[in-house]
Amino acid sequence: MTKIETLLTQVGTRTDEKTGAINTPIYLSTAYRHAGLGESTGYDYTRTKNPTRTVLEDEFAKLEFGDDCFACSSGMAAVHLVLSLFKSGDTILYPEDLYGGTYRLATQYETQYGIRAIFNDFSDFDVLEKQIMTEKPQALLIETPTNPLMQEIPIEKCAELAKKYDLLLIVDNTFLTPYYQRPIELGAHIVIHSGTKYIGGHNDVLAGLVVSKGAELGEKLFKQHNAIGMTLSPFDSWLLLRGLKTLHLRMKQHTLNAKEMVAFLENSPLVKDVLYAGLGGMVSFRLQSGAMIAPFLKNLQLIAFAESLGGVESFITYPTTQTHADIPEHIRIERGVDDALLRFSVGIEEAEDLLADLQQVFKTLENEVLIND
Ligand SMILES: *Cc1c(COP(=O)(O)O)cnc(C)c1O
Numbered sequence: 001m002t003k004i005e006t007l008l009t010q011v012g013t014r015t016d017e018k019t020g021a022i023n024t025p026i027y028l029s030t031a032y033r034h035a036g037l038g039e040s041t042g043y044d045y046t047r048t049k050n051p052t053r054t055v056l057e058d059e060f061a062k063l064e065f066g067d068d069c070f071a072c073s074s075g076m077a078a079v080h081l082v083l084s085l086f087k088s089g090d091t092i093l094y095p096e097d098l099y100g101g102t103y104r105l106a107t108q109y110e111t112q113y114g115i116r117a118i119f120n121d122f123s124d125f126d127v128l129e130k131q132i133m134t135e136k137p138q139a140l141l142i143e144t145p146t147n148p149l150m151q152e153i154p155i156e157k158c159a160e161l162a163k164k165y166d167l168l169l170i171v172d173n174t175f176l177t178p179y180y181q182r183p184i185e186l187g188a189h190i191v192i193h194s195g196t197k198y199i200g201g202h203n204d205v206l207a208g209l210v211v212s213k214g215a216e217l218g219e220k221l222f223k224q225h226n227a228i229g230m231t232l233s234p235f236d237s238w239l240l241l242r243g244l245k246t247l248h249l250r251m252k253q254h255t256l257n258a259k260e261m262v263a264f265l266e267n268s269p270l271v272k273d274v275l276y277a278g279l280g281g282m283v284s285f286r287l288q289s290g291a292m293i294a295p296f297l298k299n300l301q302l303i304a305f306a307e308s309l310g311g312v313e314s315f316i317t318y319p320t321t322q323t324h325a326d327i328p329e330h331i332r333i334e335r336g337v338d339d340a341l342l343r344f345s346v347g348i349e350e351a352e353d354l355l356a357d358l359q360q361v362f363k364t365l366e367n368e369v370l371i372n373d
Helices: 004-009 051-063 075-083 100-113 125-135 155-164 215-228 234-244 247-266 290-299 329-334 351-372
Strands: 068-072 091-095 116-120 139-143 168-172 190-194 208-212 271-276 282-287 315-317 341-345
Touching: 004 051, 004 247, 051 068, 051 208, 051 234, 068 075, 068 215, 075 100, 075 190, 075 208, 075 215, 091 100, 091 125, 100 116, 100 139, 116 125, 125 155, 139 155, 155 168, 208 215, 247 271, 247 282, 247 351, 282 290, 290 351
Parallel strands: 091 116, 091 139, 139 168, 168 190
Antiparallel strands: 068 208, 190 208, 271 282, 282 341, 315 341
């Protein structure tokens, strides 16, 4: 079997029979001419289907070991597309530690449409199974590792429960990407991505992807994707194709750099603890006190204080006021997203330079502490 590195590099290179173009052409046409009644090329209107988006969707479905893929205008649009499969009275179980936007949408849909959202601890599977027996959910929607606490949820164990209780298993695979983790292979039915993050990889495109297994799910999602119309533009589809070509190289470098950051942070006296899943570029850490956050962020030079992840450039995010600001304070703190927590999306710069930036910030903080004393 061709290796994933090769599949990624060659994404979309043999799709234009007419010219042999190495890159997928960007089809900006929204409409398509029919030769006669009942004679469609397969393309009628770009909301429904667009040739550039089709290449992305076909290639990405293969990378995630799914049957169908639906490219959406954002990661949240992808989450929404999946939630649109449910109806009033249905129940979805989520892990407590979850992307803030997904938490916001899930709770909003509970009040607005009666799709129940229950947030669970996914570390104890006996407790989880009891919860499934009492709440009788239709689906589990998980992220692993979780955001921002980097806890690993075993997909295989969730798949066993999903099978036993006939549940849909939905996995947000944004953090590890198909390069490191392929949930459908492990028993998931649907995979969600924010393509804005590692898939695009350059902090220049907002996108989402939904991959499904089986014809029935594919047909339902296709209908909703077209009916709601949150489809990805041809140009943005092309940007994701371009991003995919270097995904493996970027992911390897993100991991190498993240490991160096973890080693450094773990040995820094100003850091209370470090959370890392062992793969990928996402690292969270707590400073000794919440009071250190403002000067820490102020003094960053190379690393940007910014709200996103998965790009080539390093970002540090403050979940309390950024990604997780919509979670009520007491719930947020109870779940471990406290005022001293920072989330580091380690980029692919030279690790030495990233370390130098962290070192100079810590030095400034130490001096300030000394002066204040
Ligand atoms: C960013 C993110 C989303 C939402 O994606 P957008 O492209 O910002 O709409 C969903 N899930 C996870 C895990 C994310 O990191």
